[in-house]
Amino acid sequence: MWKRALVAALLSVSASASAVDADGFSQYVSQLKQEAGEKGYAPATIDAAFADIKLFKRAISADRNQPEFKKTLDTYLPQAVPQWKVDKARKLYKEHRELLEEIGKAYGVQPRFIVALWGIETNFGGYTGNYPVLSTTASLAYEGRREDFFKEQFFAAMTILDQGHISADAMRGSWAGAMGQTQFMPTSFLSYAEDYDGDGRKDIWGSLPDVFASAANYLSNVGWQYNQTWARQVKLAQPVDESLQGLKVKKTLAEWQQLGVRRFDGSDLPVRDIEASLVFPDDADGRVYLAYANYDALMRWNRSHYFAVAVGYLSDRIKFPAID
Numbered sequence: 260m261w262k263r264a265l266v267a268a269l270l271s272v273s274a275s276a277s278a279v280d281a282d283g284f285s286q287y288v289s290q291l292k293q294e295a296g297e298k299g300y301a302p303a304t305i306d307a308a309f310a311d312i313k314l315f316k317r318a319i320s321a322d323r324n325q326p327e328f329k330k331t332l333d334t335y336l337p338q339a340v341p342q343w344k345v346d347k348a349r350k351l352y353k354e355h356r357e358l359l360e361e362i363g364k365a366y367g368v369q370p371r372f373i374v375a376l377w378g379i380e381t382n383f384g385g386y387t388g389n390y391p392v393l394s395t396t397a398s399l400a401y402e403g404r405r406e407d408f409f410k411e412q413f414f415a416a417m418t419i420l421d422q423g424h425i426s427a428d429a430m431r432g433s434w435a436g437a438m439g440q441t442q443f444m445p446t447s448f449l450s451y452a453e454d455y456d457g458d459g460r461k462d463i464w465g466s467l468p469d470v471f472a473s474a475a476n477y478l479s480n481v482g483w484q485y486n487q488t489w490a491r492q493v494k495l496a497q498p499v500d501e502s503l504q505g506l507k508v509k510k511t512l513a514e515w516q517q518l519g520v521r522r523f524d525g526s527d528l529p530v531r532d533i534e535a536s537l538v539f540p541d542d543a544d545g546r547v548y549l550a551y552a553n554y555d556a557l558m559r560w561n562r563s564h565y566f567a568v569a570v571g572y573l574s575d576r577i578k579f580p581a582i583d
Contacts, residue, residue, distance in 0.1 A: 279402055284314040287401040291410075295417060304421040308393055311428070318395040318434040319402045331541045332568060339379065339569040345576045348378050352577055359471060362455065366475035367485040372553075373474050375574035377440060379566065384440040387464065388433035392416050392445065396436045412436050415445030424452075424460045431464075439463030440470045441477070451477040481559040482552055487533065489557065489571035490548040492523045499537060506555060509534040515549060540564035 292309050300308075352359065352374050359370035374383075381387050393416050400409035416436070420427055432438035436445060441463045443452060452461035455472035462469045497519035503510075510518075512528045512535060520537065522528060528549075535549040548554070548568070557567040 279314070279316065279319055281314055284398065284401050288312055288397060291397060291400075291413065295414070298414065300417055300421055304417060307427045308417050308420055311391070311394075312397055313391075313394050314401070315390065315395050315398040315434070318390060318398050321434045322399055322402070322404070330565075332546050332565065335565055336569060336572055339565075340573045340576065344378055344382070345573065347383060348374050348573060348577050351377075351383055355467065355471075358468060362468070362471045362475050366472065366479045368475040368478050368483050369485065369574075371574045371577040372478070372489070372570065373471050374577060375570045376474050376560070377470065378573055379570050380442045381440050384470070387431070387439055387442070388437065389431050390434050390436075391428070392430045392432050392436050392438055393420075393427060395432075395434055396445070399435070409436070412445045415449050419445060419448055424448075424462065425464065429464070441474050443473065443477075447477065448473075451480060477560065478553075478556050481556045483556045484552045487551050487553055489553040489567070489574065490535075490538075490550045493528075493537075493547050493549050494521050494523055494525060495519055495547060496521050496525075504537050504539060506536045506538060506550060506558065508536055510536075512549070520549065538564060540568055 288309065292305060295305050295308070352370065356370070359373060362368075363370040363373065377383050393413065396409050396413040396416060400406050400413055416430060419425065420430065430438065433442065437443065438445065438448060439462075441452075443463060448461070448463065451473055452463055453469055453472040453476050454461045455468040456462075456466050458466070460466075460469075461473070463473050499518055499520070502508075503518070512531055512533055515535065515537065516528045520528060533551065535551050536554070538548050538550045538554070540546060540548070546568075550567075554567055554571065557570055558564070561567070
């Protein structure tokens with residue numbers, strides 16, 4: 260029975276893959292173009308947006324075959340935050356300190372977190388992706404598994420083009436449509452991107468003032484707390500019931516202390532009126548963190564505990580050089 264089910268599933272995937280063809284995509288793009296006209300986009304914007312749209316099967320393949328994560332934080336963090344990245348983060352922090360501190364105060368976000376996000380997302384702008392965003396979002400919408408989401412991203416990208424922030428050929432990003440040095444999806448761009456240098460364009464591709472301010476604006480709008488850090492690694496003096504684990508459960512540090520949560524060195528938790536969640540990014544045998552509001556904000560940026568921990572860890576390495 261299970262063999263027949265497996266064969267049926269494979270045939271279904273094969274049929275779905277074969278349905279992704281150039282002719283079908285061309286018809287789908289024609290429908291998008293008609294809808295763009297109905298939405299009121301300027302004719303010049305429509306012409307520019309649809310001038311060179313192509314079917315990107317590589318983006319569809321990447322979306323269908325995202326690898327399962329089988330690492331642990333202990334193996335992941337040295338790869339995500341190697342010493343050279345820490346050194347570069349500190350160097351760039353010093354190089355752009357004045358701008359970073361100005362933006363940090365304006366948006367209520369500590370500069371070290373802005374730099375850490377920049378480093379984890381795109382290696383400080385070194386790799387932002389080279390996929391044409393209009394083509395990839397159209398291709399992924401056509402594929403159909405998440406049509407509504409990627410169709411929304413496509414039209415958001417058209418709005419960005421319509422507003423004059425970037426040209427169609429320069430609007431490039433990841434296979435999923437994440438753009439620029441902040442790796443914003445087009446809808447996130449429209450919600451959070453900033454024109455901090457005042458040139459009339461929100462340039463998250465090439466303007467560091469815009470890049471830093473856009474990242475800070477995003478965090479500020481999703482609950483960032485300037486007077487808090489992100490999390491602290493802890494140890495358990497006794498098991499904590501599974502019902503109390505995860506980001507949905509918030510307790511004060513005093514309450515976690517009573518439940519047997521201790522600093523990583525085994526000493527008592529700080530005496531401070533602050534709420535936190537107990538999270539296990541791996542499993543019961545892996546690392547344990549008390550996650551504060553800023554951890555939640557990082558999870559809004561990217562819903563991966565590994566991402567949140569990597570950004571937080573790099574930010575700590577920027578702040579505390581002595582831990583090397």
